[in-house]
Amino acid sequence: MKKAERKNSIINLPKTPTGILGFDEITLGGLPTGRPTLVCGGAGCGKTLFGIEFLVRGATQFNEPGVFMSFEETSEELTINVASLGFDLNDLIKNKKIVLEHVHIERSEIEETGEYDLEALFIRLGYAIDSIGAKRVVLDTIESLFAGLPNQLILRAELRRLFRWLKNKGVTAIITGERGDETLTRQGLEEYVSDCVIMLDHRVTEQTSIRRLRIVKYRGSLHGTNEYPFLIDETGFSVLPVTSLGLEHIVSNERISSGIKELDEMLEGKGYFRGSTVLVSGTAGIGKTSTAAHFAEAACKRGERVLYFCFEESPSQLMRNMLSVGIKLEPWVRKGLLRFQATRPTLYGLEMHLAVTHKYVNEFKPDVVILDPINTFVTGDKEFEVKTLLVRIVDFLKVNQITALFTSLTSSDCRLESSDVGISSLIDTWLLLRDIELNGERNRGVYVLKSRGMANSNQIREFVLTKHGVELRDVYIGANGLLTGSARIAQEALENSAVLTRKHDLELKKREIVRKRREMEAKVETTLADFGSEEAEAIKIIEEEQEIIKQLELDKTEMAKSRKAGIGKIATKTL
C-alpha cells in the first residue's frame, strides 16, 4: 500500500532531489519542483546551510545550477563560511554553476518617497537565473527586507508577487525565515509560501544541543511527520530518517562464532546469527569488553570488517588491556579490518551519536559493529530518547545485515534484566554476565538470557578470564547452590579424589583375585605331588608283594620237587 501511494505521489508532484543525506528519504524524493519551500527556524539552526547545500548538491550532483540571493551575508563571507563544510563556491561560481547575489539593504541609507515596488529585485534575480540557466533558487533571509523597508503594505504585496513570479519561472526555491514567537516565521512568510514548510530546530537539553528537522507541511505529497534529528558536520547536512524504516529487513541463517568456543556451544554450538543484535550486560568489571573483543577478533580472523565504538576507553588502552587476556587486536587495526571510534558520549547529543554512527558505518562498511557500552548515553532521565536512539541504530544495522554487539553496564542495585535502558525487546541474543558471591569470593557467571531462533543452553557457566582469553567452565551445583571459583576447584578436587579411591579399590580387588588364584593353584600342585608319591609307594609295595608271592610259589615248587610230589596237581589245587 505504501508503495502504491509513493508511486502516486511521484506522478502527481514532481520532486527535486536536494542531495542532502536523508532528507530526500523523508520527503520521498525531495522538494517540490518549481515551487517555493519555506525553511524556517531560530538563529543558528542551519537554514542558510540547508539552502547552500541544496544549491551545491544541485550543481554538482544533479547538474542544476542555482542562484543564492543573500540578504544578510556578503558573497565573500558566505564563500568562507561554507568552505569549512567542504564546499568550494568560488569554483562553482567560476564554472557558472552558482551565482551569489548579495542584496544589501541599509535602513539608514534609504529614504522612502512615495510609491515604489521591488521590481529591481525581480530583475536582478531574473538576470541571475537567466545568466546560468538556474533551476534552483535560495533566498536567504528575505525577512531582512522587513527590517530595511518601513512600508509593510508594499512589501507584503511584493512578496506575494515574488513567490508567484518564482513559480512562474519554474525554479525550485528555498526561502528561509527566522522563527517567530507564535508563528512559524517572524513575518508570517508561511502565509505566502504554502507548498512546503520545513522547520529546523536547535534545542539544548541538559547542556547538549540537538538539531531537529520537521516537515510542517508538504502539499500534495506524503512525508515523514516526525522530528528528525540532523547534524551539520564537515561534509554538510545529514538528516536521519531511521525510524521511517519498517521491520522488513532480510534475515540471514548464517551463524558466526562469538570467538569463545564454550559460548558458541551454549548457542547450539554455532554462535550468533549474522545480522542479529547481541547484548552483553553485566556489572562492572565482569568482562563485557573482553567478550566484545573476542567477538571482534573472531570476526577479523574470518576476514570481516569490524567497527568498534568505544565510549569509555581510548583505543590504545583497550588494546593494551585486551592483550592481558590474550586478545591481540592491534594487528587487525594495522590490516585495516578493525577500526576504533572513541568518543566520550557526552561530547555531543544523542542524535549526533546516531549520525556519527551512521556516517562511520556508511564509510567503513563493517560486518560487525560493537558499541561499548551503550548506557553511558544515559545521562539524566533521557531514557526514552536513548531507547529511540538505540532502536534507530539497531534498525539501521539490521537493514545493512550488520551484526551488532552492545555492552551494557548494569548497576548492582537494580535488577539485572530490567536496567538495560529498556531495549531488551530489540535484542536477539542477550548474554548476562553476573557476579556470583560465595565463600568470600566474587566470581563471574554467564548465561544466555535469551537467544531468538535457537535452542540455547540454560546453564549458568562460570566465566573465567585467563591469559588465553575468556574460558567458560562448568558450574558445580553443590548443597549450598552454585559453586564457583575456589569452591568449584575444591569440589573438583573432591570429585577427583573419590574417583581415585574407587580406582584403588578396584586395583586391590583385582590383585586379591590373582593372589587367590595362585594360592589355589599352589594347593592343587601340592595335593597332586602328595598323591604322586603315595601312588608310587603303593605301586612299589604291590610289586614287592607280588615278588614275595612269586618267591613263595617258587619255594613251594622247590619243596614239592624235593618231595617228588606232582607239582602241577598240588600247585593247581593251592592256587
Place this chain on the structure above:
Amino acid sequence: MNQMDVNSDIRTKQKPKSGANDKWVLRLYVAGQTPKALTAFANLTKICEEQLKGKYSIEVIDLMKNPQKGAADQIFALPTLVRKLPVPVRKIIGDLSNTERVLIGLDLLPVS
C-alpha cells in the same frame, strides 16, 4: 501646493550650506516606461531644476535593458534615486512624490 512653497523657501536658505559648488551626480533606476518611473523622473527634474540648477547631472538606468547594473548600486526597489556625488551615497526609493522626503534624503534639508 502650499506646502511645496513653504518647502522651497527653506530650501533656498539651505542651498549655500550644502556642498556649495560641488557637482551633483544623480542616478535614477527604473524598469521600463512605467507610470511610476515617469512620475519619478518628472519629480526629480523638477526638484533639481529648483534646487541645483546648472550643477547636476541625471543618468537614467533602465534595468529592463541593463539588468546587470542593478547589483552595483544594490538596487532592490524601483524607482530608486541614487546620489553618487557628493558623497556619501544616498538612496531614495519611490516615485519622489513627497518632495520634503526627497530633500531630506538628498541632504538638501536638515531633518527637523
